[in-house]
Amino acid sequence: MAATRQHSKLAAAAGVVGAVGVVSQFVGSLSPSFVQLPQGPEVSSRAQRFSVRGAASANNGRAEAGGSSVFGAATGAFGAVAVSMLAAGTRARKAAVARRATPEKHMIPVVDLKGKQVGEEEMQFNVFSRETANYVVHQAHTIWAYQQIKHTEYHPRRSDVKKGMKPYKQKGTGRARQGSRYSPLYGKVATNKLKHGLDNKRKMKLLRNKHTKAISTVLQSKWKNMKIVVGLEDLEEPRYYDMTDMIKDVTGRDAGYRSTLMIARGCYGKEHPIRCVPTYKSYRSPLYMAGRLIDKFQMRRPRDIDAKGDGLHQTLLARKLIVSREAFFDLKAKFGVKDGWAFMEPEQILVSQMQKLVKDFPYDRMSEWAEAREVPRAVSAREFWAKDKREEEAKKLII
Structure with missing residues (x-):
């Protein structure tokens, strides 16, 4: 009886495990975040070994229980559950490797000033993975x-002011003894919880590469609401209604209906902090003068979409993005997934630029050394040598 009860308990436990395994396998097959990969030879060999062991244990269970099939069935079910769990774990590991975060390519429509599409441009910026993008961008914006x-x-x-006189004598009044009016017991005037300047500022640091990559991630996520406009930099007159008509033709919404961000090289301008009028340099930008009075409309240059400015804040607020063709290539060179210079150190940028100059302007080191040997070593002799060289060059020009 005791053996039969023990076998029944094991059978019940194995049945529960089997049910959980079946449910987990069914849910795993429905999950869209994992890719179902075929089982490899390693998985199949392990499954065969587990199935053989499960069958053998089932036969042994029948023999020991005196023909009872409960314990054998439970052991066989446990072996099947083990096989399914092993296969599911292997598939999950392979799926995690297969779906590593790789930047996706998106095609951005290119339109003219009337909103008619004239082409497409490929957009592929350096971004965070899907699992961490939301958290990192939120953290970067919070710190900024x-x-x-x-x-x-x-x-x-209390420590910043004089103590002052004692409000009343120590004894005889029936009240609690006090030594100063600047005690926390007198209310908010003397409390230490009010703002105390820079003493309340916390040390929150945001790395430049992290901030830059957050901006790149937000720009890549806005690809559905982004339009590249040809001829946007060629506007010569600051006309308000021409700008509003262009925004409506490109975005499909009236100007000021949605938060819109325009990125162009000529979008420079700011207002005077005291007079509240555009500064002198702002009048040189027709784009800024034409759109500075439009509601929910911001303008930035490609150089402003950076960790030094408010690029992350503006890109997050924008529901529609209008980018000039020239500014788009500036952003592509800045945040590109392969050769974005915003993710490089200053020394690396200098080396890459020097390498490009060497390719564009080749030179012969041996000829430079030969010319350097002709220069006299004495400083006094170099003056006459240079004078003779200039006379020779002048004679050649005359001839």
Whole structure:
């Protein structure tokens, strides 16, 4: 009886495990985030070994239980569950390797000033993986927003002011003894919880590469609402209604209906902090003067979409993006997945630029050494040598 009860308990436990395995396998087959890969020879060989062991244990269970098939069936079910769990684990590991985060290519439509499509451009920026993009971008924006706080509000604390006179005598009044009016017991005037200038500022650091990659990730995620406009840099007159008509033709919405960000080389301009009028240099930008009064409309240059400015904040707010063709290639060279210079160190950028110059302007080192040997060693002799060289060059020009 005791053996039969023990066998029944094991059978029940194996049945529960088997049910969980079947459910997990069924859910795994329905999950879209994993790719179902075929089983390899290693998995099949392991499955065969587990199935043989399960059958043998089932036969042994029948023999020991005196013909009872409960324990054998439970052992066989456990072997089947083990095989299914092993195969599912192998497929999950292979699927995780197969779906590593790789930047996707997107085609951005190229339109003219009337909104008519004239071509397409490929967009593939350096981005974070799908599993971490939301968290990293949120963290980068949170740190950037906190860094913009100036922490100028200052309230004196108890240690910042004089103690003052004692409010009342120590004994005889029936009240609690007090030594100063700047005690926290007197309310918010003397509390240490009010703003105290830079003492309240926390040390929150945001790495430049992390901030830059967050901007690149946000730009790549806006590919469905991005349009490349040809001829946007060629506008010569700052006309408000021409700008609103262009925005409506390109985005399909009235100007000011959605938050729109325009990125172009000529979108430079700012208002005077005191007079609230455009600065002198702003009048040189027709794009800025034409769109500065449009609601929910911001303009930035490609150089402003950077960790030094508010590029991450503006790209997150934008529901529609209008990019000039010249600015798009600037952003592509800056945030490109293969050779984006924004993710390189200054020394690497200098070396790459020097290598390009060497290819464009080849030179012969041996001829340079030969010419350098002709220069006299004495400084006094070099003056006359240079004078003779100039006279020879002048004679050649005359002839």
